[in-house]
Amino acid sequence: MSNSHLFMKSGFVRAPLQNGVGRYVPQLQRIVLKFCKTHGGSRGIRDFIEQDLVEFAKQNPSVVVYLKPRRHRSPVAVAEYLNGDRVWMSLHQKSHSEITKWIEVLRTQQGDVSATRLRKYQFTDHPSIQGPWTPFTFKDPELNVAQLPDPKFGANDRLPMTATDKLRIMFEKQKISEDNVKTGE
Template sequence: MSNTSLVFTPSFIKNPSQNGLGRYVCQLQRVVLKFCKNNGSSRGMREFIEEELVDYARSNPGVVVYLKPRRHRGPVISAEYLNGDKQWINCRNFTKVEIFKWLNLLKTQQGDTTGLRFRKLWHTEMPSIQGPWTPYTFRPSSLNLISFPNEDLSKAPEEESATDKLIELYKKQRISES
């Protein structure tokens, strides 16, 4: 199996993790706001469209915004990205502020990374139940209650260091040789 078959993602920008290194390219291409003209759960979407949509479209000229009225359906935000990913958010009973926040979140993302499928070269029947290791795994829990900087922890150790022990062993070896 070659490395090219490990990840299946079409991409417009070859390495999206470096987006913004030279210049930033907004990955959000198109937003479709689907709503019902009469349904009560679409009230926040209708308020956003009436009061905030023009300002949002002016502040984001690279994003195309479509409105799609639908009968007897709940409100939905559908987003499409440059790399072909699509995201769908159910906006039932959202306020106009929540819809604005969701649109800003969609604008700053690179697409739906949760649907990304990685193929591994190995497989195990018994995965680990211990969880991932972190640098804090085996730290003493008494450090949770200490406020830093702490004088007790910053004191020099009372016992000899390994370097001092090696120097002393070297001196003893030289004396015994002569």
């Protein structure tokens, strides 16, 4: 066993902020694109900025995008995540399509997890090969795309009557009895 793990920061395998349980929280907080306006190695990043950057910013309103022109330097993308990680990526001599793919990779990951020594909350001599159980383990996948409430996934008539429904029924009964008194029945 090597001692390389001694110099790596350690962390737990977990979804930050219980990400994916309830709602999805994008982890990319900020991206800084550094480039040269004239250097040939920055051509791909300049094309990305001209053609796709506005659309990227519209599709990802939670990500702050900074453009930092620098003279006679290679293009670089620096991504900062909610967990404090910073990922630095050289974009020198990359084409427009390659840069689009790498920006998407930076957007979808949750920081530099590869440089982390993984730790676990639990330990067992006989680990399960099936993985941990969650409340969503045996749910019907069709439920992911269903428009709820749907009688197919549970009848709504079994729910207890709400206070608003009770008041509405009481009001209707009172109105009917008042109408009967006025007409003399």
